[in-house]
Amino acid sequence: xxxxxxxxxxxxxxxLIGITLLLFVMLNVIPGDPVALMMKEHASPDxxxxxxxxxxxxxxxxxxxxxxxxxxxxxxxxxxxxxNRPVTGLILEAFPNTLILALCAALVAWLIGIxxxxxxxxxxxxxxxxxLWAFPFWASPCRSSGRPF
Numbered sequence: 403x404x405x406x407x408x409x410x411x412x413x414x415x416x417x418l419i420g421i422t423l424l425l426f427v428m429l430n431v432i433p434g435d436p437v438a439l440m441m442k443e444h445a446s447p448d449x450x451x452x453x454x455x456x457x458x459x460x461x462x463x464x465x466x467x468x469x470x471x472x473x474x475x476x477x478x479x480x481x482x483x484x485x486n487r488p489v490t491g492l493i494l495e496a497f498p499n500t501l502i503l504a505l506c507a508a509l510v511a512w513l514i515g516i517x518x519x520x521x522x523x524x525x526x527x528x529x530x531x532x533x534l535w536a537f538p539f540w541a542s543p544c545r546s547s548g549r550p551f
Contacts, residue, residue: 436483457481
């Protein structure tokens with residue numbers, strides 16, 4: 403069991419690096435200057451250039467990415483360009499509400515899913531079983547057609 407957990411952790415490392423790299427590239431491709439966004443239209447080009455230098459936005463992309471990864475490993479996700487506050491603080495502020503929402507969603511899923519699974523197992527191949535199997539698909543807003551097949 404310990405080997406399995408260690409394997410899963412080691413496999414997740416490249417996935418996490420890939421996700422952070424993809425997000426980093428996406429954020430650097432979108433148009434607009436983060437400093438101009440942060441300072442609105444009140445700042446002069448000289449001030450914007452100085453702040454870009456202070457925030458290391460003039461550095462090569464690979465340097466900024468490595469700096470971000472090093473900070474993230476220490477729990478420092480930088481400063482939000484939009485509201486000029488530490489991102490770690492924003493995450494910690496939102497975490498209690500996110501946790502409550504996740505627990506409530508899990509509770510609802512358990513309260514519906516476990517009884518539905520038991521009923522479906524007891525009444526195999528019945529109309530009830532087929533309904534319980536197909537209902538989540540038909541109720542989903544992501545379905546492409548009204549048919550589960």
